[in-house]
Amino acid sequence: MHDHLIRATAPGIRAFAAVTTKLVEEARRRHDCFPVATAALGRTMTGALLLAANLKTAESLTVRISGNGPLGEIVADAAPDGSVRGYVRNPVVDLPLHNGKLDVGRAVGSGHIHITRFVGLKQPFTGSTALVSGEIAEDITQYLTVSEQTPSSVALGVLIAPDTSTLAAGGFFIQALPDAEEDALIKLETNLRQNPSVSHMVHSGRDAKGILETVFAGLPVNFYDSLDLRFNCQCSRARVQNMLISLGAEELKAMTAEGRAEVCCHFCNEKYQFNTTELAAILKLLQTK
Ligand SMILES: [Zn+2]
Known part of the structure; x- marks a missing residue:
C-alpha cells in the first residue's frame, strides 16, 4: 500500500x-x-x-x-x-x-x-x-x-x-x-x-x-x-554550496587546506562532498561577490 x-x-x-x-x-x-x-x-x-x-x-x-x-x-x-x-x-x-x-x-x-x-x-x-x-x-x-x-x-x-x-x-x-x-x-x-x-x-x-x-x-x-x-528533503548541492559561502573566506580557506569537506544534511543524512578544486572555486565565487 x-x-x-x-x-x-x-x-x-x-x-x-x-x-x-x-x-x-x-x-x-x-x-x-x-x-x-x-x-x-x-x-x-x-x-x-x-x-x-x-x-x-x-x-x-x-x-x-x-x-x-x-x-x-x-x-x-x-x-x-x-x-x-x-x-x-x-x-x-x-x-x-x-x-x-x-x-x-x-x-x-x-x-x-x-x-x-x-x-x-x-x-x-x-x-x-x-x-x-x-x-x-x-x-x-x-x-x-x-x-x-x-x-x-x-x-x-x-x-x-x-x-x-x-x-x-x-x-x-x-x-x-x-x-x-x-x-x-x-x-x-x-x-x-x-x-x-x-x-x-x-x-x-x-x-x-x-x-x-x-x-x-x-x-x-x-x-x-x-x-x-x-x-522529501529540500536540501541540494546548490543549497549546501550557498551555506559554505556563508561560512566566509577564512573557513573556506581552512577547508581547502584540509583538502576536502563533507557536509551532511541533518534531515535526510545525505552527504555532500567537496574536493580542493571545488572548494577553491567556491572561495573564488565568494571573493568576486
Ligand atoms: Zn536533506
Whole structure:
C-alpha cells in the first residue's frame, strides 16, 4: 500500500488519517535507526503530516520533541502537499521492552513539545507545552488542547518487524468543532476505547479511509480526496554550496587546506562532498561577490 492521507468530516467533527509505512521505513534506512528510534521518529513524522493537513497551501510546520531521554531531540517538518522530513539526534538507542512494547516514553524522556507554524511571509508562530508521557501522540493531543484549545484525539503507531524494518505505520487526528453533538462525541469515544491500535489497523491492511471507517463506525462520515505522502528533503548541492559561502573566506580557506569537506544534511543524512578544486572555486565565487 502506498503512503497516503485522507480528510473526512462527520457532523461537528473534522478528521484525518494517514498510512506512512514507506516513508517511516525510508527515514529508518536513511538514519540507521534502532527500533525505538524508528518508532519515535515515525510517530513524530506521522503526527506532523496529520497536523499539516489542516494548514493552508503555502504554510508548513515543524514538530520538535525536546526530551531529556537517550534519543535527544526529534524534529519533523511537514507541509500540506504531503511531504515530510525528519531526524532523531541519537538514532542508535537500545532499551528493554516495556510491557512487551518499545519504550518510546523512556527513550524520549521528559521535556517539551514545540510546534512552529510557518505562514508565508509573516513571522512564524511557535507554541510549546510540557511532554505528558513522551509517547508523542498524547503529547500532541495535550499540545492541541492547551495551546489551541481544541478538544482533539491523536493516535500514532509504528510496528517494527523482527529484522528491524518498518512493518506498518500510520495515525489519525480528530478534532471536535464547537458545533459537535454530544451523542456523536460519546459514540466516538466508545469506538476509540474499543478499536485496535492504529498500527495494527494498518498492518491488517486497512487504508486511511478504512481506519476512519473503523473509528467512526455508526456515525455518518464524508470523505474527501486522498493525498499521496512522501519523505522529501529540500536540501541540494546548490543549497549546501550557498551555506559554505556563508561560512566566509577564512573557513573556506581552512577547508581547502584540509583538502576536502563533507557536509551532511541533518534531515535526510545525505552527504555532500567537496574536493580542493571545488572548494577553491567556491572561495573564488565568494571573493568576486
Ligand atoms: Zn536533506
